[in-house]
Amino acid sequence: MRGAVRGTGFYGGGSARRRGVLAGIAVAGCGALLAGCSASGGAPPGAGGSPPGSPGSPGAASAAVSPGAEAPAPPAKGSVTVTGEMAKGLDSPWGVAVLPGGDLLVGSRDKGTISRVRADTGEVTRIGAVPGVAPGGEGGLLGLALSPHFASDRLVYAYFTTESDNRIARMRYDEQRPPGQQLGAPDTVLRGIPKGVLHNGGRIAFGPDGMLYAGTGETGNTALAQDRKSLGGKILRMTPDGKPVHGNPEPDSVVYSWGHRNVQGLAWDKDKRLWASEFGQHTWDELNLIEPGGNYGWPEVEGKGGKGGFRDPVAVWKTEEASPSGIAWAEGSVWMASLKGERLWRIPLKGAVPAAQPEAFLTGKYGRLRTVTALGGDRLLLVTSETDGRGSPEAGDDRILKLTVR
Numbered sequence: 001m002r003g004a005v006r007g008t009g010f011y012g013g014g015s016a017r018r019r020g021v022l023a024g025i026a027v028a029g030c031g032a033l034l035a036g037c038s039a040s041g042g043a044p045p046g047a048g049g050s051p052p053g054s055p056g057s058p059g060a061a062s063a064a065v066s067p068g069a070e071a072p073a074p075p076a077k078g079s080v081t082v083t084g085e086m087a088k089g090l091d092s093p094w095g096v097a098v099l100p101g102g103d104l105l106v107g108s109r110d111k112g113t114i115s116r117v118r119a120d121t122g123e124v125t126r127i128g129a130v131p132g133v134a135p136g137g138e139g140g141l142l143g144l145a146l147s148p149h150f151a152s153d154r155l156v157y158a159y160f161t162t163e164s165d166n167r168i169a170r171m172r173y174d175e176q177r178p179p180g181q182q183l184g185a186p187d188t189v190l191r192g193i194p195k196g197v198l199h200n201g202g203r204i205a206f207g208p209d210g211m212l213y214a215g216t217g218e219t220g221n222t223a224l225a226q227d228r229k230s231l232g233g234k235i236l237r238m239t240p241d242g243k244p245v246h247g248n249p250e251p252d253s254v255v256y257s258w259g260h261r262n263v264q265g266l267a268w269d270k271d272k273r274l275w276a277s278e279f280g281q282h283t284w285d286e287l288n289l290i291e292p293g294g295n296y297g298w299p300e301v302e303g304k305g306g307k308g309g310f311r312d313p314v315a316v317w318k319t320e321e322a323s324p325s326g327i328a329w330a331e332g333s334v335w336m337a338s339l340k341g342e343r344l345w346r347i348p349l350k351g352a353v354p355a356a357q358p359e360a361f362l363t364g365k366y367g368r369l370r371t372v373t374a375l376g377g378d379r380l381l382l383v384t385s386e387t388d389g390r391g392s393p394e395a396g397d398d399r400i401l402k403l404t405v406r
Contacts, residue, residue, distance in 0.1 A: 051237060051247040051256070051292050052208045052272030074332030074348045076356035079406045086381060086400040087117045087124055092388050093398050094202070095144030095158070096373050096381065100151060104381075104400070105173075107158065109140035109388065114156070114183065117400065127173065128183030134163045138217075139195055142166075142202025147240060148210050157189070159204045159214060166193035166200055168214060168242065189242035190254065194219045194232035199262040199279070203326065208272045211245050212238050213256070215263025215276060222299035225259050233260045233298065235276060235290055249293040259296040259310065265327035265336065267374075273352060277324035277336055278313075285322040286313035287334060289352060315347055315358060325385070326371035331378050331405055337369035339385060344369060346405070366401065367391050378404050 086104070095107040102119035105127070112133030115126045133141050139161030147155035147170070155170045169186035189212070193201075196219025203215045218224040218233035225233030228250075237256035239245050244254050265277030274290040284303030288296055288311070297310035304312045317324075323340035332355075336345040343363040348355040362369075362382075370385035379402070386397040 051211070052268060052274060071351075073350035073355035075406070076348065078331070078333060078346045078348065078359055078361075080344065080346075080361040081404045082362070083402045083404055085122065086119065086402050087122045088396040088399045090115075090124070090383075090387070090398040090400070092140070093383050093385070093400070094140070094142050094370060095204075096371050096383060096400075097144040097146045097156065098373060098375065099146070102375075105144055105146075105156060106383075106400070107141045107144050109142060110135045112141045112160070114141070114144070114158070125179050128171075128180060130158055130160055130169070130171070130183070131186060132162045133160045135161065137197030137200075139166070139197070139200045142200065143204040143214070145204045145206055145212070148206050156183070157204055157212065158186075159202045161195050161200055164195070165191055166195045166202070166216065167191040168193075168204060168212070170240075189240075190214075190231075190236070190238060192231060193236075194221070194224060194230065196220050201260075201263050203264050203266050205266045206240075207237075207274065208268055210240070212240055212242075213266055213274070214238075215260070215266055217262035218260070218298070222261075225261060225298045226295075226300070228253075228255060228258060231255070233262075234258050235260065235263055235266070235274075237292075247292060256292055257290050257294045257296060259294075259298050259300075261298040261302075264325040267327045267329045267334065269329050269334075269349070271351070275327060275329070275334055277327045279323060280316075280319050283319065284313075284316040285319050285324050286317075287315040287324070287327070287336065287347060288313045314352075315354065317341070317345070317358075321360070325369070326373070326383075328372045328374040328380060330374045330380055333405075335372050335374075335380060335405065337372045337382065339368045339370065339390075342367055342369065344372065344382060344403075366399065367393075367397070378406060380405055 091108050092110040094109040097105040104117040107114050113129045115124050141160045143159040145157040154173045156173050157170045168190045169188045172184035199217030199219050201216035214236040216234050224230040235257045236254045238254040262279040263276050276288050278286045294311045303316045321341045322338045324336050326337045328335050334347040343360040347358045366384050368385040368391045371383035373381040382401040384398045386393040
């Protein structure tokens with residue numbers, strides 16, 4: 001069965017790749033499968049306790065506007081230009097956080113370390129290791145995020161696998177200390193997220209409301225996705241201290257939505273709607289519009305089931321063409337990195353509906369694609385994932401590519 005194969009390390013093997021010239025290559029897109037979409041992306045963290053797009057939140061009015069009243073849709077056909085490499089020779093990169101000034105923090109899933117990448121030279125310097133990381137299978141050091149108040153508190157948040165669970169911790173980043181010793185002791189924000197060899201989720205991000213969101217997996221135990229008391233197979237929403245927050249479905253729980261198989265992509269659009277990418281099993285991978293209290297169906301439904309009580313995805317793909325991980329929003333579209341699919345998907349949006357069929361870019365050129373990060377305007381960063389044990393690494397892998405998109 002394909003679901004079992006994907007969980008045991010045989011899916012997403014690297015195909016033979018034709019490396020494109022990195023500078024100034026405009027890549028033509030190809031058509032996709034089924035559509036149904038909306039927007040996504042990265043508004044800067046702000047203040048407030050209500051979830052974006054919910055009644056009383058800053059994005060409520062725009063999120064409720066009918067599709068016909070939305071801003072003009074992006075063009076049906078887009079483009080991607082690879083303008084260069086920001087870094088290469090990375091080991092199992094997964095989480096990325098953009099520092100003030102443009103340098104990056106990049107986590108190594110399998111080594112449990114965080115490195116700083118200089119934006120101007122691409123120089124990679126290890127700043128420290130995260131204590132307690134126990135890599136294995138799809139687990140290890142996963143998502144990274146900066147505190148909304150990073151300029152003053154210097155806190156870096158990390159989602160990682162330990163010997164007993166997945167958890168979120170924060171560490172103070174002190175650039176005045178020697179390289180390799182710049183991370184302070186971890187302060188655990190949330191513990192007890194189920195762990196497994198597979199389906200650990202792992203993406204974290206601060207939303208426009210200043211709250212911390214996390215995508216989790218059901219570890220292959222499908223019942224966890226529908227168990228409201230479990231943190232597995234969920235999207236979680238919490239304060240920066242890891243506490244439940246006003247606007248969650250239950251006031252004493254960090255669970256925000258459920259019925260997920262394995263969420264590895266989170267992003268907000270310009271109207272503060274939350275989008276998430278999700279691994280399917282045998283048939284359909286998904287892009288979902290996330291609403292508080294939504295049940296997204298797994299394991300009862302995979303893809304668009306049309307069943308009462310469950311929310312259907314807004315876009316689906318055959319699993320061999322996607323296996324999605326990170327997502328970002330830019331230029332009116334969601335951009336989705338695909339592992340097994342080895343391509344970058346563009347989903348153009350008109351408000352909360354698809355503006356056109358998704359397009360695929362860079363198919364097979366750089367292997368497995370793990371993380372896509374918006375830099376503002378038409379600029380993205382794209383992280384490859386050939387050294388994660390499931391790819392076919394070549395000289396220079398793994399890389400962070402600089403993209404200009406439309």
